[in-house]
Amino acid sequence: MxxxxxxxxxxxxxxxxxxxxxxxxxxxxxxxxxxxxxxxxxxxxxxxxxxxxxxKEEATGNRLSELLKQIPIDYFYLADQIKQHAEQKLSKELNQNIYVTLCDHMYYAVERFKQGLLFQNQLMWEIKRFYPKEYQIALEAIKLMNSTLNVKLPEDEASFVALHIINAELNGHEIQSVIDMTRLIKGICSIVQYEFKIDFDENSLNYTRFILHLKFFSQRLMMNEPPAEEASFLYPQVQENMPEAFQCSRKIALYIQKSYNYTITKSEQVYLTIHIERLLSESRKL
Structure with a gap:
């Protein structure tokens, strides 16, 4: 050949x-x-x-070409290792824009470390809580960075790396979208916990399903994607049969309207109500 x-x-x-x-x-x-x-x-x-x-995308090549004029090629090799490892662990392909965003982040993280400047991610706990797989991969990435680049970046840095991995899962949208999504999920969870004075069992299947639903919901909201499949026909039923969860979903709808200028559909409120009802039922069995 x-x-x-x-x-x-x-x-x-x-x-x-x-x-x-x-x-x-x-x-x-x-x-x-x-x-x-x-x-x-x-x-x-x-x-x-x-x-x-x-x-695969010319724009990525152009941005990467400009970036690699300014930073050592070792950062590209490192980003590729992290990308391949993440794809294996997550069983999905990541957007190649992670080459650009992660190289850039790693370089400046190391430069800040050398200058004694360490930043704290205000959403570290939420990222660790809502995206545990990506956070674990990021922890492994920090270990790789430290051994390869001969630095001692703290574990806190993993939350920033996790953001880039999550962003690449979402086809490389602006990383601010991932931050906004995380804040939205945090806000909804806080409303549910405050409304019913409950703590979530983060190891339960119902909690996992709830967070997964919120991830897809927040993604649709932030990316202006169409709502999920139609379920508005269930609206009267959940309103009557799940009154507490339904009232909580209405408070969430008001929060989203006020904070994001977005009106959730009846279908979305139905799904929220059902997930909240499951969490509420589970907490009362404990």
């Missing part, structure tokens, strides 16, 4: 170049001396290629 021939699109340094494959996708080629004395349009010496990274 004939080996694909690549040509230099841009030389990043002696060991890294940007090129395109036969499908027209931007790619990053790495290898010792691969870019040495190379110019745009030159053929790439295939025997020197050690790794090929395919960038």
């Amino acid at each position: 004939e080996q694909e021939c690549f040509h230099v699109k841009k030389v990043l340094n002696n060991n890294v170049i940007f090129s395109k494959n036969q499908e027209g996708q931007d790619i990053i080629l790495t290898g010792l001396g691969l870019g040495f004395q190379k110019r745009k349009g030159d053929p790439v010496e295939a025997e020197k290629i050690e790794r090929i990274f395919i960038l």
Whole structure:
């Protein structure tokens, strides 16, 4: 089988170049001396290629190209390791924009560490609570960063890394959307707990289902996506048969309207009511 021939699109340094494959996708080629004395349009010496990274979106390639002019390539290799590990653990593909956002974050996190500047994430507890898988992956990423870059970043830094992983799960939207989603979930949980004076059993199936529902709900709200499937026909039934949970869902609807200028549909209120009723029933059995 004939080996694909690549040509230099841009030389990043002696060991890294940007090129395109036969499908027209931007790619990053790495290898010792691969870019040495190379110019745009030159053929790439295939025997020197050690790794090929395919960038599916041109915009990601452009942003990454600019970023890697400013930071060591080691951060890209590290971001790729973390991305692959996260995809394996989560059983899903992450948006490649994580190469850009995570490289940028890691570089400045290390620079801040060297200057003795440590930031606290005000949503650390909520991220750990609502996104436990992503947080655990982020903890492992911090260990990898510390050993690879010879630093001692604290575990608190994991909450920031987790945000980038969650963001990449949501197709690389602005990270502020993930922060807003987390705050919305926190706000809804607080209303339920305050209304019924209960503590959630975070190991229960009902709690897991509730949080999963809130994740999808908050994503739809923040991304302006259409509501879930129709369930408004159940509205009179839940109103009559689940009065306490229904009243709580109305308070949540008012909170969302006031805080996010979003009117939840009857279907969404039905689903909220059902989940709240399950949590309430579970707490009363304890």
